[in-house]
Amino acid sequence: MAPELDILTAGLTGHRLRALWPLDADCHFLNHGSYGATPYFVLQAQNTWRMQMERQPVQFMCTDLPLALRGAARHLATFLETEHNRLAFAENASAGINAILRSVHWRRGDEIVIANHAYQAVRNTVDFLTEQFGIGVRLATIAFPVLATEDIAHSYCDVITSKTRIAIVDHVFSPLAVITPLEAIIQHCRNLGVCMLVDGAHGPGMLALNLDSLGVDWYVGNCHKWLCAPKGCAFIHKGRNTATEVHPAVISNFYRTGYTQEFDWQGTRDYSAWLSVSASIEFLQTFGVQRYQKFLADQASEAAHMLCQHWQVELPAPPLAFAAMVTLLWPRPEPGTLENAKRLRAWLWATHRIEVPIIVINGKLWLRISAQIYNQMSDYEALAQALLPD
Ligand SMILES: Cc1ncc(COP(=O)(O)O)c(C=O)c1O
Numbered sequence: 520m521a522p523e524l525d526i527l528t529a530g531l532t533g534h535r536l537r538a539l540w541p542l543d544a545d546c547h548f549l550n551h552g553s554y555g556a557t558p559y560f561v562l563q564a565q566n567t568w569r570m571q572m573e574r575q576p577v578q579f580m581c582t583d584l585p586l587a588l589r590g591a592a593r594h595l596a597t598f599l600e601t602e603h604n605r606l607a608f609a610e611n612a613s614a615g616i617n618a619i620l621r622s623v624h625w626r627r628g629d630e631i632v633i634a635n636h637a638y639q640a641v642r643n644t645v646d647f648l649t650e651q652f653g654i655g656v657r658l659a660t661i662a663f664p665v666l667a668t669e670d671i672a673h674s675y676c677d678v679i680t681s682k683t684r685i686a687i688v689d690h691v692f693s694p695l696a697v698i699t700p701l702e703a704i705i706q707h708c709r710n711l712g713v714c715m716l717v718d719g720a721h722g723p724g725m726l727a728l729n730l731d732s733l734g735v736d737w738y739v740g741n742c743h744k745w746l747c748a749p750k751g752c753a754f755i756h757k758g759r760n761t762a763t764e765v766h767p768a769v770i771s772n773f774y775r776t777g778y779t780q781e782f783d784w785q786g787t788r789d790y791s792a793w794l795s796v797s798a799s800i801e802f803l804q805t806f807g808v809q810r811y812q813k814f815l816a817d818q819a820s821e822a823a824h825m826l827c828q829h830w831q832v833e834l835p836a837p838p839l840a841f842a843a844m845v846t847l848l849w850p851r852p853e854p855g856t857l858e859n860a861k862r863l864r865a866w867l868w869a870t871h872r873i874e875v876p877i878i879v880i881n882g883k884l885w886l887r888i889s890a891q892i893y894n895q896m897s898d899y900e901a902l903a904q905a906l907l908p909d
Pocket of ligand 1 (some may be wrong): 611613637741
């Protein structure tokens with residue numbers, strides 16, 4: 520074990536672990552969810568890969584890289600309970616979802632299903648396809664606040680029909696922080712022969728995943744969020760019975776030579792983030808993966824309950840609908856505009872050194888707290904105090 524990782528096995532959490540990250544020490548960083556945060560241990564591993572590349576770039580790119588990438592894919596496959604040849608690396612969830620959606624041979628009149636609270640970048644990709652190919656979009660309308668998580672599944676199933684070519688389902692909604700119960704939707708898609716693409720940008724690391732038994736056509740996950748990999752590390756998982764051939768958004772030398780080979784080479788670039796996924800898995804394993812997931816969910820829940828009490832607001836979904844993030848109503852009377860969301864985020868940072876995303880949902884302001892092992896209750900207490908109603 521690397522010496523700096525010893526601290527992870529000592530039962531410590533909170534600010535005493537923050538020294539493992541380059542994060543500013545004098546702030547309350549409550550937004551692991553947006554871009555993740557990468558610990559030194561993983562950044563050092565990434566730097567080692569970069570140095571190996573620069574010692575002999577030709578040897579590295581032509582000989583070492585293909586083997587090393589499959590080695591990293593094997594580690595990731597074990598972590599996600601699948602086989603490495605179902606996994607292709609992507610730069611981020613956006614690139615993975617683009618690769619899939621832009622590889623489909625769309626026919627005019629095909630339909631695609633996406634939720635009203637899907638991530639905007641993914642919605643933009645769908646809009647691009649509608650403009651290019653004349654496909655139709657059907658919206659799964661998720662009511663928020665969520666009364667019961669089954670309502671989310673019903674909202675998808677209500678609009679997924681035999682005319683649906685692909686249903687895009689968010690595993691964890693970015694603005695709502697709510698987890699979608701996937702099983703009923705998977706069954707519905709299977710019954711109708713509809714292809715299901717799960718946007719799992721927040722899944723890996725936050726939730727226990729067994730991708731082979733999940734059995735969806737495509738699962739796209741980010742490793743740079745809850746797996747703490749370097750930025751630019753994501754994957755596509757291809758289901759056992761998936762027929763559609765996908766190609767990376769960047770077509771390069773290995774076009775038509777096979778799924779993993781095409782994705783493993785997307786032109787000359789820095790592949791070190793993908794190679795460092797093994798280090799990020801080791802980092803989590805040192806803490807204990809189940810312990811990590813439970814700690815994040817417990818801490819997010821404790822913080823959310825404390826904030827709800829303090830601000831006299833309600834949790835906007837059943838407690839078990841959340842894991843490492845919780846979205847809460849903004850407790851002050853500012854109107855729900857994008858300008859206010861931007862201005863108040865900047866004010867919280869400038870005045871209170873609190874980083875937390877502020878979101879507009881259904882015309883109101885909300886904020887989304889994240890929990891991470893470098894956080895402790897005093898971070899959330901600082902937020903509680905900063906936003907006490909006037
Ligand atoms: C649900 C969801 N989908 C897609 C994305 C896009 O991820 P990336 O910026 O890594 O492409 C995000 C980012 O937060 C997200 O939350």
